[in-house]
Amino acid sequence: MWSGQPHPDEGHPPPLEAVPVPWKSVGPCKSHRESPGGLAETPAGEEVQGEEGPVATRLDVSRLRSSSMEIREKGSEFLKEELHKAQKELKLKDEECERLSKVREQLEQELEELTASLFEEAHKMVREANMKQAASEKQLKEARGKIDMLQAEVTALKTLVITSTPASPNRELHPQLLSPTKAGPRKGHLRHKSTSSAPCPAVCPVAGHALALDKEGREVDATLFAEFQAWRESPTLDKTCPFLERVYREDVGPCLDFTMQELSALVRAAVEDNTLTIEPVASQTLPSVKMAAVECGRTNTCALSGLACACRHRIRLGDSKSHYYISPSSRARITAVCNFFTYIRYIQQGLVRQDAEPMFWEITRLRKEMSLAKLGFFPQEA
DSSP: OOOOOOOOOTTSOOOOOOOOOOOOOOOOOSSOOOOTTHHHHHHHHHHHHHHHHHHHHHHHHHHHHHHHHHHHHHHHHHHHHHHHHHHHHHHHHHHHHHHHHHHHHHHHHHHHHHHHHHHHHHHHHHHHHHHHHHHHHHHHHHHHHHHHHHHHHHHHHHHHTSOOOSSSOOTTTOGGGSOHHHHOGGGOOOOOHHHHSSOOOEEETTTTEEEOOOTTOOOOOHHHHHHHHHHHHSOOOOTTSHHHHHHIIIIIHHHTOOSSHHHHHHHHHHHHHTOEEEEEOOGGGSOOOOOTTOSSSOOEEOTTTOOEEOOOEEEEETTOSOOEEEOHHHHHHHHHHHHHHHHHHHHHTTOOOOOHHHHHHHHHHHHHHHHHHHHTOOOOOO
16 A cells, blocks of 8 residues: 655645555455465556546646636736726716816806896896986976966966956056056156147058058057068067067167076076066065065065165075076066067967058067066066
């Protein structure tokens, strides 16, 4: 019997050991014959078996070693692939995060710009609304002022233009009905009977017909009537036309020529623009100055003439907040000019339905009122 123990390789499990088995000879077999060489054959077979065991063990070890290396390589490749996939996914995530960050920044910037634009648009709308409101309030105020002025003009027109009835004559429109004591100097001097008893016709070259003297002894001036007819064909408020230029030069200018030249110019412009307002003043609102020459005991200084007198009216120019106290004489002069402008405005607007001659005499009467007011003749207030 041979028993051998191979040396174990480093890093590998030890090989299996051959277990010695005792050989017993039971007896002679019928098929075999004892021979002296029989004892020599048995040790040779055992030696062959002992040599085949280590070879098989080495083959198993090499197979295990190769399978282990294959497993390691496959595991390593698998881990590398997984790592590569993870890195690739991480890179995609980073790119996605970067893209989303850029989108967020862009949205924040657009939101800021939109917010700023909305605030700017809101402020702009508020400013425009405030401006429109201010303009509307101003227009409303002007419209109310014009309505009040038109109502006053209509009332004055009814008083001045509408002919009175015989039952209740208007003594202001018919001076001949006044008593000699009430007529006063404002009605002017009477014509001499000798000059009015022999009327002679006057021929107007422009009109082309003769104009006779009326019962009151009035005579139409041909030059003035011709200028009026030329103006009446195309009514205008332009001061350069011959008719209004004469009226400005002879009546309006002198009537509004006060001592205070600067304020006089403003009053004249306001009268022409129809923006002057005359208001009565209550007696308790007047400043009190003791002067022996004034009977009422309450005096003020006229803003136009500069004289100390009882000022029961005040004027306001346009939309100005300032008021100027005026004397009765200054009020009469301003009122006379305003009446003239009111009448020619009615003619321009087509509100006066009369022939040329009655309109001319009404304008002449208004010019006469301006001349009398300039000279200091005006109706006494109650």
